[in-house]
Amino acid sequence: MTIATAMCTSFKKELLEAKHNFLASGGNTFKLALYTSSATLGAATTAYSATNEASGTNYSAGGADLGNVNPTSSGTTGFTDFDDLTFSNATITANGALIYNDTASGDPAVCSLAFGGDKTSTSGDFTIQFPTADASNAIIRIA
Amino acid sequence: MFNVAVETTVGQVNVQTTCNRGFTSEEIATNAVAKIISISETADPVIKAQAEAFKERMYWVIVAACDQAIKSDRTTLYNLFKSNGHADMAEILRTL
Numbered sequence: 001m002t003i004a005t006a007m008c009t010s011f012k013k014e015l016l017e018a019k020h021n022f023l024a025s026g027g028n029t030f031k032l033a034l035y036t037s038s039a040t041l042g043a044a045t046t047a048y049s050a051t052n053e054a055s056g057t058n059y060s061a062g063g064a065d066l067g068n069v070n071p072t073s074s075g076t077t078g079f080t081d082f083d084d085l086t087f088s089n090a091t092i093t094a095n096g097a098l099i100y101n102d103t104a105s106g107d108p109a110v111c112s113l114a115f116g117g118d119k120t121s122t123s124g125d126f127t128i129q130f131p132t133a134d135a136s137n138a139i140i141r142i143a
Numbered sequence: 144m145f146n147v148a149v150e151t152t153v154g155q156v157n158v159q160t161t162c163n164r165g166f167t168s169e170e171i172a173t174n175a176v177a178k179i180i181s182i183s184e185t186a187d188p189v190i191k192a193q194a195e196a197f198k199e200r201m202y203w204v205i206v207a208a209c210d211q212a213i214k215s216d217r218t219t220l221y222n223l224f225k226s227n228g229h230a231d232m233a234e235i236l237r238t239l
Binding site: 005006007097119121122126130131137138139143 | 163
């Protein structure tokens, strides 16, 4: 069982089918779900699944909504970002996450994120901080 | 014959957790500043120094704003608890 940081291959195809809209206003609702180390997530992941999803106090199956940030570009790279996400007052252990489109039919996957090990919050905050939104670091980049 | 190669990349997230507490204003400010400004290692030294100074100033502005927001929210909660008959809880909040 492995979680790898990867852009899902199905997402690349679905971009060409206009299945995903990342606009802050009028865009799709994207969610982030947390997973235990028993999950297998990576480029081959195609959709959200509750199998091996993390559980705990103040965490609901399916995860939480992400705040879209309007896509932009710099040089020849287009990129988008999300607001940092916090599960407050939560007791959770997670090894990775999946970002998926909750608006589109079938909850198609966008990308999987590996945390590099188990991360635990105990009656505290569990925050996922997204990288600086620029052409070199942004969470989703197309060059 | 033409073809266009497009590369999609996913960035690296940072996960932060706490135990039996929330984040402090300083921790939130550090995250916010990192999100707002990124300074290239190869930037011109003068521009880099200016950017570092701006980043430092932003950090303290955000710390102050967070502290103010916490105090303001506690005032709101104090009044909410008090108006609902929980004066003891309100007092605990006020003295935090």
